[in-house]
Structure formats: structure tokens, C-alpha cells
Amino acid sequence: MNILEVNNIHKSFGKTEVLKGVSFSMEEGEVVSLIGSSGSGKTTLLRCINFLERADKGQILLDGELLFDADSDGKLKSDEIRKKQLNFGLVFQDFNLFPQYNVIDNVMLAPKLLAKQNPAFKQNKKQIYDAILKNAQDILARVGLSEKAQNYPCQLSGGQKQRVSIARALALKPRVLFFDEPTSALDPELTGEILKVIRSLAAQKVTMVIVTHEIDFAEGVSDKIVFMADGRVLEEGSPEDVIHNPKNTRTKAFLSGLKDHTN
Amino acid sequence: MNSNVQTIISSLNDGFISNCIIFVLTLLMALPLGLIICFGSMSKFKPLCWVSRTFVWIIRGTPLLLQLFVVMYAPGLLFGIPISSRMTATLIAFVINYAAYFSEIFRGGVESISKGQYEACQVLGMTKTQAFFKVVLFQVVKRIIPPISNEVITLVKDTSLARVISVTEILMCAERFTKQGLIWPLFSTGIYFLVFNGLLTILFGRIEKKLDYFE
Numbered sequence: 001m002n003i004l005e006v007n008n009i010h011k012s013f014g015k016t017e018v019l020k021g022v023s024f025s026m027e028e029g030e031v032v033s034l035i036g037s038s039g040s041g042k043t044t045l046l047r048c049i050n051f052l053e054r055a056d057k058g059q060i061l062l063d064g065e066l067l068f069d070a071d072s073d074g075k076l077k078s079d080e081i082r083k084k085q086l087n088f089g090l091v092f093q094d095f096n097l098f099p100q101y102n103v104i105d106n107v108m109l110a111p112k113l114l115a116k117q118n119p120a121f122k123q124n125k126k127q128i129y130d131a132i133l134k135n136a137q138d139i140l141a142r143v144g145l146s147e148k149a150q151n152y153p154c155q156l157s158g159g160q161k162q163r164v165s166i167a168r169a170l171a172l173k174p175r176v177l178f179f180d181e182p183t184s185a186l187d188p189e190l191t192g193e194i195l196k197v198i199r200s201l202a203a204q205k206v207t208m209v210i211v212t213h214e215i216d217f218a219e220g221v222s223d224k225i226v227f228m229a230d231g232r233v234l235e236e237g238s239p240e241d242v243i244h245n246p247k248n249t250r251t252k253a254f255l256s257g258l259k260d261h262t263n
Numbered sequence: 264m265n266s267n268v269q270t271i272i273s274s275l276n277d278g279f280i281s282n283c284i285i286f287v288l289t290l291l292m293a294l295p296l297g298l299i300i301c302f303g304s305m306s307k308f309k310p311l312c313w314v315s316r317t318f319v320w321i322i323r324g325t326p327l328l329l330q331l332f333v334v335m336y337a338p339g340l341l342f343g344i345p346i347s348s349r350m351t352a353t354l355i356a357f358v359i360n361y362a363a364y365f366s367e368i369f370r371g372g373v374e375s376i377s378k379g380q381y382e383a384c385q386v387l388g389m390t391k392t393q394a395f396f397k398v399v400l401f402q403v404v405k406r407i408i409p410p411i412s413n414e415v416i417t418l419v420k421d422t423s424l425a426r427v428i429s430v431t432e433i434l435m436c437a438e439r440f441t442k443q444g445l446i447w448p449l450f451s452t453g454i455y456f457l458v459f460n461g462l463l464t465i466l467f468g469r470i471e472k473k474l475d476y477f478e
Contacts (some may be wrong), residue, residue, distance in 0.1 A: 050386050078391070086388045096383035099477040100401045109397065110387035152477050165383075170386060 001064050003028040003207055004049075004176050010070075011041075011048055015016075016191035018044045019055070020231040026049040026176075029205035033218035033239075036228035037254055042211040045228070046178050049209075050090045051081050062087055062175065086114075089174030093181045095161045097153040103164050104149040107171045114172070132171075139167045142204075143197050159190035163197055165256065177201070179210040195221075215258055219243050227251045265461030271440060271448050279455050282422040284350075285432070287417060289357040296358060304370055310330040315366070322363035328424055330356045353425040361418060366408045372403035405474040412467035416460050421457025423452075 002025040011019040019041045026032045034042045050057040051068075060068040067084055098106050111132045115121055121128060139145050143163040153161055162182055169177055179198065185193035195217045201208065202221050212218050218225060218239065225242040227235040227250075235248045245253045303315030322330070335352040339345035346352045384394035390434050428433040437449040 052385065053380055082385075084389050085386060088386070090386040092379060092383065095377060096377075096379035096381070098383070098398050100405075103395065110384075110389060113389055113393050113397065154478055168387070 002061070003030075003063060004209075005059075005061040006045075006049060007059040007061065009045065009048055009060075009227060010056045011053060012056055018070040018231050019048065019125060021058070022228070022231065022233055024226050024233060024236060026207065026209070028207055031202045031208045031210065031221050032224045032225040033215070034209065034211045034224060034226050034228060035215065035254070037220060037257075040228040041231040042228055043180055046090065046180050046209070046211055050088050050178060051085045052090075072080055083210050086172060087175045089169035089172060089177045091162070091169050091177070091179045091182050094185045095153075095158075095165045097161055097164055097168070099153050102150050102152050103145060103156070103167075104133075104136050104140065106153070106164055107167050108132050110168070111135070135169075136171055139170050142170070142200070143167045144193075155246060158186045159193040162186065162194050166194075166197060168169050168203075169244070170201075175205045176209060179208065179212070181211050183211065183212070183214060213258075215243060215255070227254065229254070271445070274436045274439075275433055275448060275452060275455070278431055278433035279452075281350075281425070281430055281432040282419070282455075283459075285357060285422040285425055285430075286419055288354055289361055289375070289422075290352070290415065292358045293361035293365055298361035298369055300362055300366035301369035301373065304366060305373065319363045319366060322360055323367075327356065327360050327421060328427060330360055331428050334359075349428050349430045353416060353430050354429060357418075357421070357425075361414065364414055365411070368407050368414065369403070371410070372407040373399065375406055376402055379412075388410055402478075408467060408471050409476065412463070415467075416463055417462055419463065422454055 005023075005025040007023050009019050009022045010017070022041065022045055024032065034045065036042055044053065047053040049060060055068070055070045057070045059066060059070070059256065067087065086147055098109065112129065115128045115132065118128065137146070137149070140149055145160060145163055145167065148160060148164075153164065156164065157243060162185075166177075166182075182198070183194050186194065191214065195214065198208070198217075199221050210218065210222070220239075220258060222239050224236060225239050226233055227242055227246075227248070229250050235242055235246060235251045241247075242251065243255065246255060267289050289454050300319065304319060306312045306315070331353065335346060335349065335355040346355075380398055381391075384398055389397070412455070421470055423432055423434045425432050426438075429435070433452050433455060434449070439453050440448040
């Protein structure tokens with residue numbers, strides 16, 4: 001069964017229609033890469049799925065059950081949206097770490113705040129906090145930042161910051177983890193460490209959706225590639241099909257444009 | 264009146280205590296009030312936003328000196344309810360005036376925090392209140408320390424305006440000696456302000472240094 005199904009999402013800003021009916025689906029443990037030129041609506045799609053924008057039309061299904069329907073949920077209270085939001089994690093292009101907290105506190109802040117809503121929090125405060133700390137330490141080890149736990153974001157390189165923000169998203173155990181161009185704000189020599197972390201997450205069967213311009217990386221890590229242009233999905237399929245045997249002329253043009261650019 | 268050096272200094276000291284009281288109480292009340300006005304002027308509820316911004320416009324747009332007179336005399340003249348004490352009138356005028364300035368500093372600070380910080384909080388399941396108090400506020404505090412310290416230092420000097428409604432602050436005390444032909448007590452009040460502001464400058468420098476560990 002599909003873990004995530006996005007159905008006919010529309011989104012306009014003023015008179016500009018950015019998403020013109022986008023649909024895609026994925027299974028648990030899969031990695032989907034969204035590719036396409038700037039302005040094709042990839043980031044807006046991610047923002048709609050993560051409730052940073054409210055889609056005008058369309059549905060989002062999680063485990064086959066309706067999570068969001070623009071027709072009925074357009075005016076949902078922020079509290080209800082928050083519960084839905086926690087099914088997903090989002091890693092931003094520019095990290096958005098909390099500068100006043102050190103690395104481990106960045107990772108633990110949200111889990112700690114959520115734990116306080118647990119009715120049994122008062123009696124089990126110590127166990128709950130210990131579990132959160134243990135979880136945060138495990139996750140930092142997974143992204144290779146155990147020694148940096150006590151450092152502040154301003155003491156880290158861009159690549160390390162992005163790894164912290166991946167750890168921060170993982171700490172809430174999202175069903176699907178989304179990446180919005182995770183390497184675009186990084187110097188070229190730092191992209192490798194992020195891609196390596198994402199590859200290792202893929203190997204651990206973390207369900208991920210990645211918006212990226214790194215086509216070689218997308219080809220290597222993805223189970224499925226989705227090509228978007230002008231707010232629509234024009235082509236989707238295995239990396240083999242989409243990248244090496246594109247059927248749509250727009251896909252062909254986009255990929256050959258990228259090649260010209262890199263050569 | 265016997266004007267030996269000792270009595271002059273003790274009179275100036277007594278006067279400066281009034282300045283200190285005005286300073287401390289104004290700060291304690293104007294900072295939280297400023298935060299409330301700041302929320303008002305950033306509110307999406309338009310009438311509240313207009314009321315707050317009009318209030319800030321009036322208070323920043325007129326002299327503090329005039330505001331002191333208005334608070335002191337208007338209640339008695341207009342409504343027949345004279346204000347209970349000169350110190351109360353001074354504090355009301357100062358708190359309102361400084362809260363207006365602080366609110367604008369707070370607003371600038373809050374609006375300088377990137378949208379990304381709020382969005383990161385949102386995707387991590389935080390409420391808006393949690394995002395503000397756990398993530399945004401401390402970053403705002405760091406950014407507004409320099410403009411706030413400016414305002415606070417101005418406040419120290421402005422306390423001497425209270426003498427226009429006959430609060431016996433340090434300049435008023437010093438002027439009594441001027442009438443006796445002694446000018447140096449008036450000039451030496453400057454030392455009080457310089458020392459006080461010197462200490463504040465050191466204090467704010469320390470706070471800035473303390474907050475240097477991030478960003």
C-alpha cells in the first residue's frame with residue numbers, strides 16, 4: 001500500500017497558478033526525487049504537503065487514509081494541522097537551525113515540547129527526557145556529528161549545519177522525510193557529505209522525498225524520479241526510464257540542458 | 264541656608280535618588296508595556312493595529328516635556344480629578360513615552376527574525392506561542408540590545424525633565440544653589456549622569472558579550 005499519495009494538488013498565489021494538479025504516490029521505504037527547472041513548483045509542492053502552504057484543491061493520503069482534503073480542511077485550526085504535520089519532516093535548503101541552542105538541544109527541543117503534552121509527563125519526566133536524549137544521541141551518531149553535540153550552529157560548517165537539521169527532523173520520527181534542495185545552499189565541496197547521509201538513510205529504508213538538482217545523486221539514490229514543469233508532473237518512473245530514456249520532450253530538454261551546464 | 268560642600272552634595276544625592284527611582288520604575292513598567300504595544304501594532308486584527316500605531320505616533324510625535332504637563336494638569340482641569348502626586352504623574356508620562364519607543368524597537372527586532380525560523384518551528388510541530396517564546400524571543404533580545412541600551416541611556420538623562428512639574432530631582436536641587444550664586448553644583452550634576460551611564464554602558468557591554476556565543 002502507498003504510504004503517501006498526493007492527489008491533484010492545486011495552488012495559486014494571487015493570479016499565478018503554481019501547481020496545476022500534481023499527483024504522485026510512493027511506498028514505505030521508497031525514495032522519490034523531484035526534479036525540474038526552477039519555478040516548476042517543486043518547492044511549493046513540498047510546502048503544501050508539509051502544511052506551510054494550504055493547497056487550494058486536492059487531497060493528501062497517508063497509509064491510504066485521507067489526511068488532508070482542501071475542500072473540507074481549507075480552514076482547519078492550527079492545532080489540528082499541527083497533528084497532521086507531525087507525520088512529515090522537512091529539511092530546508094537554508095537549514096533554519098535555532099542559533100541560540102547547541103546541536104543536541106536543536107535536536108531535542110521539539111521532542112521535549114511535544115513530550116510535555118503527554119498526560120503521563122509529570123510522573124515520568126526523567127525517563128521521558130532520558131529517552132529523548134538517548135534518541136538524539138543515536139541520531140547524531142547516524143549523521144556523524146556525535147562530537148559536535150555541544151557546539152553551536154555558528155561554529156559548524158554548512159554541511160554540518162545541514163546534517164544537524166536532518167537530525168532535528170529525524171528526532172520526531174516522521175513517516176516521510178522531505179528535503180527541499182538540501183545541498184543548494186552549500187559550497188560544492190560540502191554537498192558530498194549531505195548526499196552521503198541521505199544515501200545512508202535510504203539504505204536504512206527511511207521514506208524520503210527529495211527536491212534536488214543533483215541528477216547523478218538522484219539517479220543513484222531514488223526508486224522513482226518525478227519530473228515537474230509548469231506546475232505539472234510531466235514524467236515519472238524509475239531513474240533508468242526518466243533519466244536515460246525520457247519520453248517527454250521537456251524532460252529531454254531539461255536533462256540535456258543540465259548536461260551542457262555541467263560539461 | 265548654610266551652603267557648605269557637604270550639604271550641597273547631600274542635597275544633590277537626595278535629588279539623584281528621585282532620578283534613580285524614576286529610571287528604575289520606568290524601565291520596569293515600560294519594557295513589558297512596550298512588548299504589549301508591539302504585539303498590538305503587529306496584530307492582524309486591524310483595529311488593534313491602528314490603535315497601537317496611532318498611540319505610538321502621538322507619543323513619539325510630541326515632546327516628553329509636553330506629555331509631563333498634560334499628565335500632570337489635564338486630569339484636574341478636564342475632569343476635576345487632580346493627580347495624586349507629582350511622582351505618579353512623572354511615572355505615567357515616562358512609562359507611556361518609553362513604552363512607545365520600546366515597542367518600535369521590539370517590533371523591529373521581531374520582524375528581523377527570518378520567516379524560516381517560524382517555519383522550522385511549525386514543521387517541528389510547535390505552537391506559535393512555543394515558537395515565539397522558545398525560539399524567536401531570545402534571538403530578538405540579542406538583536407535589540409544595542410538600540411535598547413541607547414534608549415535606556417537617554418532615559419537616565421530624561422529623568423531630569425521631571426523638574427518641570429516640580430519633582431525634586433537633581434537638577435532642581437542644584438538650581439537652588441544657583442540662586443544663591445553658586446554655579447558649580449549645577450555643573451557637577453553632570454558627573455552623576457556620566458558615572459551612572461558609564462556603569463550602564465559597561466553592563467550592556469557585558470550583556471552583549473554574554474550573548475556573543477550564537478550567530
